[in-house]
Amino acid sequence: MALDDRTPPQTGHGVAVLVELPKHAGLSGTLSYRAATPLPVGQLLRVPLGRRVVCGIAWGDEGPLADARATPVLDEGAADAPVRRDVAEVLDALPPLGPGWRALIRFAAAYYQRAPGELALSVLPADLRELDTAALQRRLRRLDKRLGRTPPPAPKRRRGAAAATTAPETPVEPGPEPLPPPVLPDLSxxxxxxxxxxxxxxxxxxxxxxxxxxxxxxxxxxxxxxxxxxxxxxxxxxxxxxxxxxxxxxxxxxxxxxxxxxxxxxxxxxxxxxxxxxxxxxxxxxxxxxxxxxxxxxxxxxxxxxxxxxxxxxxxxxxxxxxxxxxxxxxxxxxxxxxxxxxxxxxxxxxxxxxxxxxxxxxxxxxxxxxxxxxxAGALPQVRLVDLTRLQEQFGRQMLRDQPFAPPLLAALRDRLERGEQSLVLLNRRGYAPVLHCPGCGWKSDCPHCSAWRVFHKLDRTLRCHHCGFAERVPRACPSCGDPDIQPIGRGTERLEEQLATALPGARIGRIDADTTRGKGSLEAQLAQVHDGDIDVLVGTQMVAKGHDFRRITLVAALQADAALFSSDFRAPERLFALLMQAGGRAGRDAAQAARSELWIQTWHPQHPLYAALTAHDYPAFAAGQLLERQQAGLPPFSHLALLRCEARTQESAMAFLAQAARRAAELQTQQPAWADILVYPPVPPSVQRVANVERAQMLVESPSRPALQRLLAAWLPSFQDDARQAGARVLRWAVDVDPLAI
The missing domain is CATH 3.40.50.300 (P-loop containing nucleotide triphosphate hydrolases)
Known part of the structure; x- marks a missing residue:
């Protein structure tokens, strides 16, 4: 809206401010405000946004405001706003965010295709974004007391545009003088x-x-x-x-x-x-x-x-x-x-x-x-592969269904128990069983809100969806035909713990997974039991496979590892090799016991190259094979990927949105010959298509050049907001994932 001659000119200083606005809001840059004097870049502020006062970051100096009629108006992104609004408060008790931090935000926002304000404010503590000057001063005094510091004199509180003056760069105090060095272990x-x-x-x-x-x-x-x-x-x-x-x-x-x-x-x-x-x-x-x-x-x-x-x-x-x-x-x-x-x-x-x-x-x-x-000079654990195909021929299929442990592995676990040593059993699936089913009519415990099964948790007798969280009590009989003989299929850590207690009577069995470590301090308490020797056999998911220094464990057993060998995700073998090698590394960390440390793996495919490299502890050989496969297939690190995701009311709406995005990409590629080598694959639903009654679809973009991919995304993504608006309520959210981990 143009200003008439009765509008007095604005005075003061213009300041560009980042506030938390997502990129799909259509306001991905800075907003303009007025301060009495210049503000340093990186200074934390509080500014009005609509009816709220929110946290912001000074991101640029727009110079003196001599006449509002000659200045672009950016207040809240509203084109008809008559004047800039004043900065509400300057949080000058804190020094500005430094140039290195600001450069990191600019790069990350550009590379991952997010609004700078959305990223910059989201990585700050939530409490900081809510504090005014008085509350911030109280927090700083508490911090001084906690660290035993003498607090500096509190700066004079300033509010509003008239008080928004320059916050000087606060000198950063160095750390304390070095103390005498502690006693250090000898280095290898x-x-x-x-x-x-x-x-x-x-x-x-x-x-x-x-x-x-x-x-x-x-x-x-x-x-x-x-x-x-x-x-x-x-x-x-x-x-x-x-x-x-x-x-x-x-x-x-x-x-x-x-x-x-x-x-x-x-x-x-x-x-x-x-x-x-x-x-x-x-x-x-x-x-x-x-x-x-x-x-x-x-x-x-x-x-x-x-x-x-x-x-x-x-x-x-x-x-x-x-x-x-x-x-x-x-x-x-x-x-x-x-x-x-x-x-x-x-x-x-x-x-x-x-x-x-x-x-x-x-x-x-x-x-x-x-x-x-x-x-x-401790030895790495010896890798033992248990060929389940041969065991099935010897003992029959039913034995392997009923007993999770092959006889040789069970004997090894008993041997460790008799020696007073600890064992770790890895099964990367929590709960009692992945699904309940009715053998009479074929009913399975599917989630009514997701295209996934609800997991059976025996301890609290619930069926729980690990995608949306929906949980119900286990029915007494089949909801479909009324047959009371509903049975679990497969096993998770909860069932494995139960079966171990039966197979190893008298053994002290412990379990660490997301279900047993919900309470505050529960993980630390259970880890202390392992370190103190109060647990003989520890059952766990990937939570126990890394980062722990278990000195008494001499045997690690991995169950059901084969699924990753044939996954549609090209990174699955890499993750499996890392998980198994890290899990095996929990065994024999005490050099005195390292010679008899072992990693047992039950597998239907003992001749697989991954297991051959694992048996030799030869990561370079595994990596060379994987890199060759990826180079031949044109996968990262020899190409660069982005994944466009859409969530909508219906699968048709999600697919239509992505199809329209693909057409826009094709138009851009005809205009820029340098982008011709970028492949935009047709949209497809992910493996779990529906979560919490929201349909999902995705579309992969592959480029031999990282810069070309970034330029295409920067030119392409602004059109998505218009397409989403035209789709109305049918499209709920869209997002781009640069360098996705899973496809």
Whole structure:
């Protein structure tokens, strides 16, 4: 709306502000506000948005406002807004978010095709986004008290446009003076060589792949490099796949660096604790930040080192909202800020391995260091394959259905029990049975809201959908024909625990999975039982296969591993190899017992190349075979993928939306010959087509060039909002997943 001559000109300073607006809202940039004086870029603010006052980040200086009639009006994206609105409050008790953090947000938003404001605000603590100046001051005083610091004088509170003045760059205080070094374990020759090479790589800020066998002492190498960063007055960021699975690491870090401030950042923290830890990192008071994927966005003004432990783990990829890879962002952030990054794993992701191979086999972008030997020269577990085909011929099919353990494996478990040693049984499926069925009429426990089965949980007698959460009591008889003889099909960890107790009378059986670790402190209590020797046989899912230092376990048994060998997901073999190798690494971590440590795998396909490489503990051979297959098939890392997802009221609406998107992509490709090699596959439903009464469809985009794919997505995605609006209520959501983990 044009201003008439009676509208007084605006004065003050224009400031571009990021607020949390999703890309599909049609407002993916900054909004314009007015402040009394210039504000530093990165300053946290509170600004009016509609009827609310929300948190924002100053993202640019638009200069003096001499005359509103000559200035584009961007207030709330409304073209007819007569004037800019004033900044409500400047949160100048905090220093601005630094240039390194802002560069990370810009890159991540562009690469993963999200709105910068949506990403920037979503990675800040939820409590921080709700605080005004007075509340923030109270939180800072609590943090001072918790850390034993003398709080600085509180700045004068300022409200509104008249008070919105420049917030000076707050000097970042260095960490405390180094304490006398703790008593350190002796290093192996491999550890010493790795540390020397890491010191050289740190000078050049080269990404390093630390390829170390399970039990080779990678953690000690990490901590030595952390100590070097702290001695230089810098901060260290340690990323782990799942913080709840590695309580030993957090305890070890705190014991190793007494007097240093160590904070954790992960979704398991309460809102208040997460805010306090984030503030400690942002103010430079925290020396070490230990966290899950979200911690890659921590504001660290004196960052000096990034470690990504178990870098291959799929947990580093966010699966909702902005589907970013924390591992990839860690590498980018380290390069951008000129600091060292260490990617550690016994089974690296194939993308990382390819980047660490010299040209022409790989890209040569990463420096690779090997630590193939266990500490104390302990042996890696011997891999024993149990051929189920032969056992079926010998004992019959019914025996294998009724008994989950082959006789040789059961004998090995009894042998460990008699010796007073521990065993671990891995079955990556929780619950009692995947499905209940009626042999009379064929009824199965399907979910009424999803195209999936409800899992039978015997302990609480429920049928529970692991996709939408819908649960009901187990019926007394078949809902279809009334037959009371409904039976479980297959087995999960709950049933396996029961069968183990029958097969090994007197054995102390424990179970760790998502069902047994819901309560606060329950995981820690169960892990303590394992470490104290109060459990003879531990049954668990992938939760127990990584990150744990079980000293008494000498046997690991993996059941039902074959399904991944023939999955439609091209990454399934890579995940299976990593899971089995990591699980086997829980055995024989005590060098005195390593010689008799074993990994047993029951399989119908003992001649499969994956098992041959696993038996030899030969990850390079496995990776070479997989990379060759992927190169021949044109799959990552030799191509680059994006997955367009749509959720709608009906499957027809979802497919129609994606079909229209494919037509728009074809139009763009005719206009840009450089995009002609990009393949847009026809839309298809995913394996689980319906979840919570919402139909889903997906469409794969494949490109031999990463830059070409990014340019196409940037030009293509703006049209989706118009298509979604035209579809009305039929299309609920759409999203793009760059570098998807599963197809």
């Amino acid at each position: 020759e491999e550890q010493r060589l790795a540390l020397d090479a890491l010191a050289d790589a740190a000078e050049r800020a080269d990404p390093v792949l630390l390829h170390g066998a399970t039990g080779s002492g990678k953690t000690e190498v990490y901590l030595r490099r952390v100590a070097a960063a702290l001695d230089a007055g810098r901060q260290a960021l340690l990323l782990v796949p799942e913080i709840n699975l590695t309580p030993q690491l957090e305890a070890r870090i705190r014991a190793r660096f007494p007097g240093r401030v160590t904070v954790a950042l992960h979704s398991g923290l309460g809102p208040a604790e997460r805010l306090q830890n984030w503030l400690a990192a942002h103010l430079g008071w925290a020396d070490i930040v230990l966290g899950t994927r979200m911690a890659v966005f921590a504001s660290l003004p004196r960052l000096g080192l990034i470690v990504v432990d178990e870098e291959h783990d799929p947990s580093y990829k966010q699966q909702e909202g902005a589907r970013y890879s924390a591992r990839d962002l860690a590498v980018w952030r380290a390069r951008q800020e000129g600091v060292a990054v260490i990617l550690g794993s016994a089974t690296p992701s194939l993308e990382t391995w390819h980047n660490a191979l010299p040209s022409p086999e790989g890209t040569g972008r990463y420096h690779r260091l090997g630590m193939p030997t266990r500490i104390g």
